Amino acid sequence: MKFICSKTALVNGVRTVNKAVTKRSTMSILECILINTTDGEIRLTGTDTELGIETLVDGQVEDRGIVAIEAGIFTDIVSNLPDDGDVIVESDENFVTHITCNKANFNIVGKSGEEYPYLPELNRNDSVIISQMALRDVIRQTIFSIAEGGDDSTNQQSMRGELMEIFGDSIRLSSLDGHRISIRRIQLKDVYDSKKVIVPGKSLNEISKILTGGADDDVEISFNPNHIMFEFENTKVVSRLIEGSFFDVDKMNIKDHETKFKVNKRAFMECINRANLLVKEGDKKPIILDIRDDRVYMMINSTAGNMKEDIEIEKYGKDLMIAFNPKFVLDALKVIEDDEVELYFVNSKAPCFIKNNSETYIYVVLPINFNSIH
Amino acid sequence: MKFICSKTALVNGVRTVNKAVTKRSTMSILECILINTTDGEIRLTGTDTELGIETLVDGQVEDRGIVAIEAGIFTDIVSNLPDDGDVIVESDENFVTHITCNKANFNIVGKSGEEYPYLPELNRNDSVIISQMALRDVIRQTIFSIAEGGDDSTNQQSMRGELMEIFGDSIRLSSLDGHRISIRRIQLKDVYDSKKVIVPGKSLNEISKILTGGADDDVEISFNPNHIMFEFENTKVVSRLIEGSFFDVDKMNIKDHETKFKVNKRAFMECINRANLLVKEGDKKPIILDIRDDRVYMMINSTAGNMKEDIEIEKYGKDLMIAFNPKFVLDALKVIEDDEVELYFVNSKAPCFIKNNSETYIYVVLPINFNSIH
Numbered sequence: 001m002k003f004i005c006s007k008t009a010l011v012n013g014v015r016t017v018n019k020a021v022t023k024r025s026t027m028s029i030l031e032c033i034l035i036n037t038t039d040g041e042i043r044l045t046g047t048d049t050e051l052g053i054e055t056l057v058d059g060q061v062e063d064r065g066i067v068a069i070e071a072g073i074f075t076d077i078v079s080n081l082p083d084d085g086d087v088i089v090e091s092d093e094n095f096v097t098h099i100t101c102n103k104a105n106f107n108i109v110g111k112s113g114e115e116y117p118y119l120p121e122l123n124r125n126d127s128v129i130i131s132q133m134a135l136r137d138v139i140r141q142t143i144f145s146i147a148e149g150g151d152d153s154t155n156q157q158s159m160r161g162e163l164m165e166i167f168g169d170s171i172r173l174s175s176l177d178g179h180r181i182s183i184r185r186i187q188l189k190d191v192y193d194s195k196k197v198i199v200p201g202k203s204l205n206e207i208s209k210i211l212t213g214g215a216d217d218d219v220e221i222s223f224n225p226n227h228i229m230f231e232f233e234n235t236k237v238v239s240r241l242i243e244g245s246f247f248d249v250d251k252m253n254i255k256d257h258e259t260k261f262k263v264n265k266r267a268f269m270e271c272i273n274r275a276n277l278l279v280k281e282g283d284k285k286p287i288i289l290d291i292r293d294d295r296v297y298m299m300i301n302s303t304a305g306n307m308k309e310d311i312e313i314e315k316y317g318k319d320l321m322i323a324f325n326p327k328f329v330l331d332a333l334k335v336i337e338d339d340e341v342e343l344y345f346v347n348s349k350a351p352c353f354i355k356n357n358s359e360t361y362i363y364v365v366l367p368i369n370f371n372s373i374h
Numbered sequence: 375m376k377f378i379c380s381k382t383a384l385v386n387g388v389r390t391v392n393k394a395v396t397k398r399s400t401m402s403i404l405e406c407i408l409i410n411t412t413d414g415e416i417r418l419t420g421t422d423t424e425l426g427i428e429t430l431v432d433g434q435v436e437d438r439g440i441v442a443i444e445a446g447i448f449t450d451i452v453s454n455l456p457d458d459g460d461v462i463v464e465s466d467e468n469f470v471t472h473i474t475c476n477k478a479n480f481n482i483v484g485k486s487g488e489e490y491p492y493l494p495e496l497n498r499n500d501s502v503i504i505s506q507m508a509l510r511d512v513i514r515q516t517i518f519s520i521a522e523g524g525d526d527s528t529n530q531q532s533m534r535g536e537l538m539e540i541f542g543d544s545i546r547l548s549s550l551d552g553h554r555i556s557i558r559r560i561q562l563k564d565v566y567d568s569k570k571v572i573v574p575g576k577s578l579n580e581i582s583k584i585l586t587g588g589a590d591d592d593v594e595i596s597f598n599p600n601h602i603m604f605e606f607e608n609t610k611v612v613s614r615l616i617e618g619s620f621f622d623v624d625k626m627n628i629k630d631h632e633t634k635f636k637v638n639k640r641a642f643m644e645c646i647n648r649a650n651l652l653v654k655e656g657d658k659k660p661i662i663l664d665i666r667d668d669r670v671y672m673m674i675n676s677t678a679g680n681m682k683e684d685i686e687i688e689k690y691g692k693d694l695m696i697a698f699n700p701k702f703v704l705d706a707l708k709v710i711e712d713d714e715v716e717l718y719f720v721n722s723k724a725p726c727f728i729k730n731n732s733e734t735y736i737y738v739v740l741p742i743n744f745n746s747i748h
Contacts, residue, residue, distance in 0.1 A: 073678050076651045082644065104648055108679030270456065274478055277450045304447050305482030 001035065001067050002090040003042045005059025007101065010078050010087050013057040014071075016235055017046035019206040020053040021071040027115075032068035033075075034116045035089070037061040045119065046071065049240075051203045052119040053210070056234040066113035067091040077106050119238045122229040127222040128166055128192050132213035132232060138173050138184045139208040141335040141361070145328075146201040147177040158244040161198040164228075168192070174249050175201070180328045181364040182335075183249055198246055199228055203239035210235065254353050254362060257344040259291055259320040261313040265341045269333040271298055271309050276326040278302040286323035286368040291315060291345070300326065322348045323368045329354075332363035375409065375441050376464040377416045379433025381475065384452050384461050387431040388445075390609055391420035393580040394427040395445040401489075406442035407449075408490045409463070411435040419493065420445065423614075425577045426493040427584070430608040440487035441465040451480050493612045496603040501596040502540055502566050506587030506606060512547050512558045513582040515709040515735070519702075520575040521551040532618040535572040538602075542566070548623050549575070554702045555738040556709075557623055572620055573602055577613035584609065628727050628736060631718040633665055633694040635687040639715045643707040645672055645683050650700040652676040660697035660742040665689060665719070674700065696722045697742045703728075706737035 017033055025031050025048065034045040042057040077099055081087055085102040092098075095110035139162075147159035163174040169192070172185040207230055211219065222229045230237040275287040278300055290297040294315055299308040322345060332354050333341065344353040354363040391407055399405050399422065408419040416431040451473055455461055459476040466472075469484035513536075521533035537548040543566070546559040581604055585593065596603045604611040649661040652674055664671040668689055673682040696719060706728050707715065718727040728737040 073651070077648070080644070080648050080651055103685065104645070104681070104683045106648075106652075106679060106681045270454070271478070274451070274454050274480075277447070277454055278480075304444075305480060307478070307480045309478045311477065 001037055001065030002063035002088070003035075003037055003057075003059050003061045004086050004088050005042060005057050007078065007081050007083060007085075007087050009058045010089075013042075013044045013055045014075050014078055016055045016210050017044045017053045018071055018075055019210055020046040020048055020051045020237075022048045023072070029068060029111060029115045030117075031070055031072070032111060032116070033071045034066065034068050034113050035091075036066045036113065038064045038066060040064065045116070047117055047119065049117055050200060051206060051240075052117075052238045053206075054119055054236045054238075058234075063090070065091060066116075067095050067097055067110040068113045068116055069097055069108065069110045073108060077108070119236070120224070120227050122222045122224050122227055122238065124220070124222050124231075126193060127220045128171065128188065128195075129190065129218050129220055130171060130186070130188060131215050132211045132217045132219050133215045134186050135219055135230075136208045136211045138171075138186055139204045141184050142173045142175045142182040143201055143205060143208075144175075144331050144335070145177050145180050145182040146175045158198050158242055158246050160202075161200045161242040162204055163246040163249075164195075164197050164199050166192050166195040168194075174246070176247055179325065179366050180332070181247070181249065181252075181362075182332065183362040183364075185360050195223060196246075197223060197228060198242040198244065199239060200242055203228075203237075207237050207239075210237070249362075252351075252364070254344070254355070254359075254364075257317065257346055257353075259315070259317040259345040260342060261291060261296065261315045262340055262342045263296070263311060263313045265333060265336060265339055267311055268296075268341065269330065271311055272326050272330050272333065274309065275300040275307050276330055278304045278307055279326060280304060284325060284368075287326040287329070288321065288323045291320045291322070293319070320345050320348060322352065324352070324365055325368060328365045332365065336361060336363075375411055375439030376437035376462070377409075377411055377431075377433050377435045378460050378462050379416060379431050381452065381455050381457060381459075381461050383432045384463075387416075387418045387429045388449050388452055390429045390584050391418045391427045392445055392449055393584055394420040394422055394425045394611075396422045397446070403442060403485060403489045404491075405444055405446070406485060406490070407445045408440065408442050408487050409465075410440045410487065412438045412440060414438065419490070421491055421493065423491055424574060425580060425614075426491075426612045427580075428493055428610045428612075432608075437464070439465060440490075441469050441471055441484040442487045442490055443471055443482065443484045447482060451482070493610070494598070494601050496596045496598050496601055496612065498594070498596050500567060501594045502545065502562065502569075503564065503592050503594055504545060504560070504562060505589050506585045506591045506593050507589045508560050509593050509604075510582045510585040512545075512560055513578045516547045516549045516556040516558050517575055517578060517582075518549075518705050518709070519551050519554050519556040520549045532572050532616055532620050534576075535574045535616040536578055537620040537623075538569075538571050538573050540566050540569040542568075548620070550621055553699065553740050554706070555621070555623060555626075555736075556706065557736040557738075559734050569597060571597060571602060572616040572618065574613060574616055577602075577611075581611050581613075584611070623736075626725075626738070628718070628729065628733075628738075631691065631720055631727075633689070633691040633719040634716060635665060635670065635689045636714055636716045637670070637685060637687045639707060639710060639713055641685055642670075642715065643704065645685055646700050646704050646707065648683065649674040649681055650704055652678045652681055653700060654678060658699060658742075661700040661703070662695065662697045665694045665696070667693070694719050694722060696726065698726070698739055699742060702739045706739065710735065710737075 036043045045054045081101040088100045090098045097110040099106040165172045169188045174183045219232045285302040287300045295310045297310045410417045419428045455475040462474045464472045471484040473480040539546045548557045593606045659676040661674045669684045671684045
């Protein structure tokens with residue numbers, strides 16, 4: 001196996017596929033990046049068997065072959081090669097790999113790529129196109145409310161992922177952790193057949209890191225019953241899907257409300273953030289919102305001290321007193337771009353909805369039982 | 375105790391004194407910042423008894439008194455207050471402290487300041503003036519080769535600090551860890567009496583972080599037999615000195631050499647850095663320098679693989695083969711600003727000196743016994 005390429009191209013390729021490589025795996029081959037030049041292209045692959053990333057590096061194949069190289073040391077070496085001059089990577093029949101650039105010469109011991117798992121092939125007949133920027137944003141704006149695993153029950157498994165739904169010209173991502181729900185919908189350029197899959201949160205997180213393109217750069221998303229594939233530029237990301245059912249977000253009654261207020265997002269977020277300062281790890285003190293006339297009076301009492309503050313609002317409907325985990329409200333406010341936000345309430349025991357009129361975003365936060373506070 | 379000040383002034387003050395506060399101390403009072411307004415000024419103090427920092431905050435004292443407040447929560451709160459509006463801090467007779475800024479109100483429980491240790495007073499008769507930037511740079515350029523504590527012997531204690539010497543119009547800092555020595559000398563504007571003290575590395579490190587001034591902003595350094603004090607703007611930093619003797623750097627023979635070479639610093643540093651990639655934690659593989667004719671041939675062999683590279687030099691004297699821990703050479707090269715560096719050698723068992731002609735810097739690296747490599 002032998003190829004020649006630029007340092008920049010190789011560094012970018014290695015960093016991309018590295019996102020799918022686990023640092024310590026029970027299968028040591030999974031700690032490697034696979035280099036495959038058998039079809040005349042420089043193809044790099046990283047996988048942890050749930051998520052796989054494959055990318056093509058621009059360059060010249062001199063000798064076709066396959067080798068697997070430990071990802072950590074390979075990344076360190078290629079990242080620190082001299083900036084000028086081509087990189088030559090060459091493996092012998094014992095998988096000893098020579099990396100040369102100008103006067104710098106490395107020899108490292110590689111492995112046979114025979115045991116390296118192949119990425120599944122997906123049919124592109126029914127694929128969906130979305131801009132890289134939109135996909136990256138929508139992941140960032142929903143991923144924080146994913147459940148943090150642990151439990152093995154089917155329900156918990158599905159909460160480790162996000163529900164991705166395609167219907168008409170919309171794509172919608174939903175995540176939930178039992179205390180809150182985040183829902184984002186974006187419009188696509190075309191109309192597609194309906195689809196509904198649960199994508200592991202870890203996969204979405206890694207994909208969002210390697211989607212560096214802008215609004216005009218597209219990603220093509222393809223599906224089979226067990227996998228989802230994201231393709232952009234020279235890169236292909238394949239993730240397993242999570243089996244099971246997901247909470248039906250459309251069954252929530254989000255139309256009715258008894259109280260609603262509009263508030264300056266930044267000022268409100270800063271208030272909640274100040275309240276959150278008094279909440280220490282493991283100590284679940286709620287922030288109480290006393291929604292009265294044209295103000296919200298906020299207060300929090302914790303072992304560290306207490307805080308109160310009030311803020312001007314535009315209120316519609318009844319006065320209401322309700323309590324929340326300040327972090328959950330904060331997380332939602334952080335990813336909303338609007339200058340003003342609207343919050344909808346039914347009573348002190350029903351969820352609060354933070355949403356815009358077009359409902360391109362809906363953040364649901366469950367209140368903390370008010371009686372248990374006193 | 376009551377005072378009013380701007381948020382910016384208070385945040386800066388709190389962050390400055392925080393550098394001396396230990397997160398978890400056996401004396402819980404040391405986890406606090408002391409606020410003292412008894413002399414009509416807003417004086418903040420933080421100390422861990424080895425290092426103490428005191429700073430004055432611009433503002434208005436309304437009620438004289440003393441209170442100690444847990445540093446972590448106080449820093450969090452003042453950093454997150456609204457940006458507009460004055461901050462009012464007021465403590466009652468039970469040390470409950472109210473922090474108000476616009477509509478934001480916090481109450482936190484403070485402590486009596488009675489048990490809080492006073493910083494020692496130092497005489498300024500014989501103090502030394504140096505620019506903030508010069509002191510910050512010289513600390514950064516020597517602190518990395520300080521010994522990392524652990525041992526209780528007197529010798530080890532002194533190696534936890536840096537030797538600071540004043541002689542004539544020079545200040546010199548030296549640090550060493552048994553494998554290497556870093557020496558930096560800078561010129562002062564005035565001539566002073568000779569002084570020789572050992573300052574704890576931790577104190578120097580914290581001081582370098584709060585010295586934000588430039589070349590024209592001065593620090594005044596004062597001494598007593600057990601303490602050193604650094605004063606600048608509204609801030610006073612007092613550190614205990616380390617007792618004991620320090621290695622006499624002037625006894626080293628740095629004049630004689632059998633081999634010398636001049637090399638492009640950046641290119642040489644990049645080579646050594648590449649070699650260092652193959653050295654894993656705890657695996658002390660040396661880089662071998664084969665200094666021959668007009669090149670240095672470098673090679674390293676580790677469990678991860680091997681690397682070789684050569685670089686053009688201007689050589690004077692004999693050919694030589696010598697081995698080093700690449701990290702030690704790298705650390706010295708990183709803090710040298712010159713485009714070209716000169717390395718001096720006697721033989722493969724004697725220390726290597728990296729120094730400039732005026733000897734404002736001297737970095738000494740001990741070689742690794744060459745015979746033990748093979």
